[in-house]
Amino acid sequence: MDEHQEAIKNKIRAAVETSDSDEITYRSEWLGYMPFPVFRWVEHQGKDFSGDFxxxxxxxxxxxxxxxxxxxxxxxxxxxxDPFDRDIRYRVLIGRE
Structure with a gap:
């Protein structure tokens, strides 16, 4: 696992461990024209937390x-x-006490 993956894993773990939900959602979209890039983010309980990635x-x-x-x-x-318009829902597999 590289540094980026480890950092992302730690941010996801921190978000999930402090809540009742173990699900996150990756979302992406593109406005459809230049100069705008494809926007992508990860949400937990409807809130984007991927700005810390x-x-x-x-x-x-x-x-x-x-x-x-x-x-x-x-x-x-x-x-x-529109292949840039996507949602992927994940379960975070961490042990809960």
Whole structure:
């Protein structure tokens, strides 16, 4: 696991451990024209907390955390007319006391 993945994992763990919900949602969208980039963020209980992630994080970092057994994909949605409009819901697999 690289530094970015470890930092993202720690931020996700901190958000989930202090709540009753063990789910997060990755969201992305694009306004459809330049110069605007694809916007992406991660929410927990409807609140974006990915502003604390490393600046150059990508969906691949979350996929890596899924492969490592930290995240479990629950549901995915991609707008058939806009592949940049996506939602992916994950369960965070941490032990609860």
């Amino acid at each position: 490393p600046a150059d994080w990508t969906l691949e970092h979350l996929a890596s955390l899924e492969r490592a057994g930290f995240l479990e994909m629950l549901e995915t949605y991609e707008n058939p007319e």
